[in-house]
Amino acid sequence: MKKAMFSKVATSLLLSAGLLASGVAAADEVLTFDAAGNATFGVTHATAGSFNDTFLFSVSELATASGTAVTGKTKIDAARLANYGITDITFFSEVGGVRTNLATTFTADGAIEFFPEADLIAGNYGFTVSGNTLLSGKGGSYAGTLNVSPVPEPTTYAMLGLGLGMLAFTARRKANSKLG
Structure with a gap:
């Protein structure tokens, strides 16, 4: 009984250590957008090595997305x-x-x-940031912003064009009645 319990505990500890060492233990982070469609993201890694961090978000209508990021600096000597x-x-x-x-x-x-490279339709999305720390024994951080903006539907442009055409027709009609 003790032998079986020890075996299970040892296996669990080895599995946990392996996950932590590989950097896979990081959970996906869900982004929250403000009224302007902007969300911030960032991670600080305390140890050196490679990383793969995942950020999730959803869109409810046709949208375009773009982001920027910056890396932090570490004081060394x-x-x-x-x-x-x-x-x-x-x-x-x-x-x-x-x-x-x-x-x-x-x-x-x-x-x-x-x-x-393509617009996003309604659904669930995410992005993965991959990289590594450059100096052994030192960690670091990065941060960024993702913007998601709705893409107007073609009917919106058609209605805009129709409205401008009607305004131009009305303005021309009024101008002609004054001349004649």
Whole structure:
């Protein structure tokens, strides 16, 4: 009995240690958007190594998304050095618990920018930030903002065009009646 209990405890501890060492233990974070469609995200990692952090969100109508991120600096020998390297940010859709990667543009030329290449339809989405710390034995942090904006439907543009056309017709009609 004691042997079986010890075996289960040891297996549990080994499994937990493996998850923590691999960096997989981080839970997905659900983003909350303000009235303007902006949400902030960020993570601080206390130890060196690679990371994959996932952020989730939902859209209720056709929308476009874009984000920016910055990495923090770490004080090392009286100098402030960037210790974080974000190597990729990839958007995905989630349907029935299955995640499918979306074509994503990611640039890290000075400023980090990322966005899905296609508009998002109503549903559940997320993005994964991947990278690593550059200096062994040192952690670091990053933060960013994601903006989700609704895309006007084609009928909205048609109604706008029709309204402007009617205003132009009315203005021309009034101008002609004054001349004649």
